[in-house]
Amino acid sequence: MTATLMPGAPVSAAVLADVAQRVARLAARGVTPGLATILVGDDSASEGYIRVKQAKAAELGFASPHHHLSADATQADLVAAIRSFNDDPTVDAMLVQHPIPDHLDFDAALLEMDPDKDVDGLHPVNMGRLALGMPGPVSCTPAGIEALLAHYSIPVSGREVVILGRGTTLGRPLAMLLSQKRPTANAAVTVVHTGVPDWPRYTQRAEIVVAAAGVPGILGPEHIRAGSVVVGGGVRYEGRRLLPDVDERCEDVAGWITPRIGGVGPTTVAMLFRNAIDAAERRGPRA
Numbered sequence: 487m488t489a490t491l492m493p494g495a496p497v498s499a500a501v502l503a504d505v506a507q508r509v510a511r512l513a514a515r516g517v518t519p520g521l522a523t524i525l526v527g528d529d530s531a532s533e534g535y536i537r538v539k540q541a542k543a544a545e546l547g548f549a550s551p552h553h554h555l556s557a558d559a560t561q562a563d564l565v566a567a568i569r570s571f572n573d574d575p576t577v578d579a580m581l582v583q584h585p586i587p588d589h590l591d592f593d594a595a596l597l598e599m600d601p602d603k604d605v606d607g608l609h610p611v612n613m614g615r616l617a618l619g620m621p622g623p624v625s626c627t628p629a630g631i632e633a634l635l636a637h638y639s640i641p642v643s644g645r646e647v648v649i650l651g652r653g654t655t656l657g658r659p660l661a662m663l664l665s666q667k668r669p670t671a672n673a674a675v676t677v678v679h680t681g682v683p684d685w686p687r688y689t690q691r692a693e694i695v696v697a698a699a700g701v702p703g704i705l706g707p708e709h710i711r712a713g714s715v716v717v718g719g720g721v722r723y724e725g726r727r728l729l730p731d732v733d734e735r736c737e738d739v740a741g742w743i744t745p746r747i748g749g750v751g752p753t754t755v756a757m758l759f760r761n762a763i764d765a766a767e768r769r770g771p772r773a
């Protein structure tokens with residue numbers, strides 16, 4: 487391996503240390519920030535993710551009220567759960583664990599959420615805020631990738647970033663984020679997808695490549711330029727096995743690369759809590 491690894495853990499630790507200090511400042515004013523979670527069904531991986539988030543919430547000093555709906559819950563049940571957290575003054579931020587059962591409409595449910603409490607930054611109002619450069623929760627994985635590049639002092643400003651994938655949780659918001667006018671962004675961003683069959687032409691010339699397709703092994707060593715920066719965001723789960731987009735042989739060509747396990751993932755969780763404390767601070771004093 488020639489590439490230098492960029493693990494997510496130090497980035498996550500730095501972000502969470504800042505969150506913990508901000509929670510303590512709120513606590514000194516008698517405010518406990520609240521991050522609520524909604525789980526539908528009994529998918530064991532989703533239950534595991536919720537447990538991790540609740541444990542981290544408790545460790546950081548957040549309250550974490552939770553609704554667990556059964557797998558046969560109706561759309562009305564889901565909407566009622568969201569509205570109850572919208573109306574709950576102890577809740578600053580909330581998330582619906584994805585995926586939800588097929589008979590439910592995630593996008594329609596999201597529209598019911600108070601955008602100011604949307605900790606995943608997925609509500610159309612928050613995508614609009616991101617597009618306009620207005621304050622608001624930014625989708626966690628893109629925010630984590632910007633923080634990761636900044637942490638490892640990877641220059642982004644003025645460089646070409648090619649993102650493989652235009653999905654709504656990763657590629658599209660990341661393109662908006664990294665093209666913003668800010669020292670840790672300010673990039674020339676190109677987004678490629680299935681509509682660009684010769685996408686390797688773009689990744690081969692890029693200084694920074696972000697794989698965001700969810701297709702195991704799609705980005706191989708022949709698709710990147712020697713010494714480039716490679717960030718693996720896309721993953722697919724087969725059972726408990728995690729299959730990254732980035733072929734491990736990229737480590738022999740890249741200059742910097744995220745590890746196959748423990749790269750972008752830990753930064754995503756940290757950004758969830760950063761969005762939650764941002765939301766709590768934005769609300770100001772409680773009634």
Ligand SMILES: NC(=O)c1ccc[n+]([C@@H]2O[C@H](COP(=O)([O-])OP(=O)(O)OC[C@H]3O[C@@H](n4cnc5c(N)ncnc54)[C@H](OP(=O)(O)O)[C@@H]3O)[C@@H](O)[C@H]2O)c1
Nearest residue numbers: 627651652653654655656679680698699700720721751754
């Ligand atoms: N690490 C984390 O914490 C984290 C968090 C969130 C998401 N993710 C992962 O990020 C990935 C992307 O998620 P998402 O929801 O943003 O995306 P998505 O909706 O699944 O979209 C995937 C994108 O990849 C493109 N794509 C798929 N196959 C391709 C191919 N053969 N050639 C070129 N482009 C291809 C698709 O192109 P078209 O648009 O043309 O179909 C699409 O734009 C997923 O693997 C997800 O699991 C990871």
